[in-house]
Amino acid sequence: MKLTKTAIRTAVGLALGLGAAATLAYAQSAKDDPVAEYRAMFGDDNPAELWQSRGKDLWEQPRGPKNVALAAVCDLGLGKGVVKGAYAQLPRYFKDSDKVEDLDSRLLTCMVRDQGLDRDTLLAHRFGDGDNKSDIEALAAYIADQSRGMPIKVALTHPKEKQAYALGKALFYYRAGTHDFGCSTCHSQEGKRIRLQQLPDLAAADGAKEAMTTWPAYRVSQGEVRTLEWRLGDCFRQQRLPEMIYASEVPIALTLFLAKNAEGGVMAAPGLKR
Structure with a gap:
């Protein structure tokens, strides 16, 4: 079939239009998510896999003065060694510690109480940096991956779980500091952003699911896996609030509140973040 000049112009114009639309769509996607090109380049791969592998070894190897493996003694809520x-299903109440614990604090409990490791030393290396890698971050990456594809489901049955949820909700809306900021200042409305960073509405189910299903995550800008406690602590820093105490009731309560908001979201952690 012989194409007329008009048909050729139309086809070229359509191709150019589709190409421009695709370019614009990608540009908008990259603008909304600066890590989009990085994710596309890596495909299904994630550098967090290196942390997961080390975390698996840390979970299974006997360690500490008691020379015992976490896999043999640490109960994350579903029985000893079950990941x-x-x-x-975290945070949750643990009878043996009489506390509501998230993953970071529960790992600390098991490593100190059951393996005999020094708490201060663990806390001093809670966040990795270059050659100084964090055992907790590696364990978190491995354990989180073992929930991939499963829905978030946290309980509010024990009185201490209910208290923690109420505290987390109050903390989320509490405003203080030199800028009168709270979590809700940035994360309680749709369509907000800081520079290129989109700010999910964590008070709503969709926004909470988007965030909670992808932490812990590999941070491209830092070259490290970070846990949700790190993310919350960094939010406190940006709000100009006092430094968040790691593994304290504050991050645990906030995590429980956000996890309950995200209930039903399908886990995809470790994620890949800016």
């Missing part, structure tokens, strides 16, 4: 699906 499959455990992260998706």
Whole structure:
């Protein structure tokens, strides 16, 4: 079939139009998510896999003065050594510690109490930096991956779980500091952003699911896996609030509140973040 000049112009114009639309769509996607090109380049791969591998070894190897493996003694809520699906149900109340614990604090409990490791040393290396890698971040990456594809489901049955949820909700809306900021200042409305960073509405189910299903995450800008406690602590820093005490009731309560908002979201952690 012989194409007329008009048909050729129309086809070229359509191709150019589709190409421009695709370019614009990608540009908008990259603008909304600065890591989009990085994710596309890596495909299904995530550097967090290196942390997961080390975390698996740390979970299974006997360590500490008591020379025992976490896999033999640490109960994350589903029984000693059970990691499959455990992260998706944290934070939760633990009878043996009489506390509501998230993953970071529960790992500390097991490593100190059951393995005999020094708490201060663990806290001094809670966040990795270059050659100084964090055991907790590696363990978190491995354990979170074991809940991949499972829905978030946290309980509010024990009185201490209810108290923690209420505290987390109050903290989320509490405003203080030199800028009168709170979590809700940035994360309680749709469509807000800081520079290129979109700010999910964590008070709503969709926004909470988007965030809670992808932490812990590999931070491209830092070259490290970070846990949700790190993310919350950094939010406190940006709000000009006093430094958040790691593994204290504050991050645990906030995490429980956000996890309950995200209930039903399907775990995809470790994620890949800016």
